[in-house]
Amino acid sequence: MHPITIRKARPADLQKLLVxxxxxxxxxxxxxxxxxxxxxxxxxxxxxxA
Incomplete structure (x- = not known):
């Protein structure tokens, strides 16, 4: 199984999150x-x- 990394979202992630x-x-x-x-x-x- 691949390790999972959890981090806070950054403004650069916004477009991918909206999609x-x-x-x-x-x-x-x-x-x-x-x-x-x-x-x-x-x-x-x-x-x-933000």
Whole structure:
């Protein structure tokens, strides 16, 4: 098994995290018809990283 490194997110990570979040939303959309139209966000990632 490969070791896992956990670190705090950096501002440079923001774009990748936003893409990842949208991937999760896309996957969940078929299970939850109550999700609003795109674009939606679960978290204010920019604020969380700052």
């Amino acid at each position: 990842f979040e949208q991937g999760i939303i896309t996957a969940e959309r078929s299970y939850d018809p109550t999700l609003k139209e795109d674009p939606i966000h679960y978290y204010d990632l920019e604020k969380m990283i």
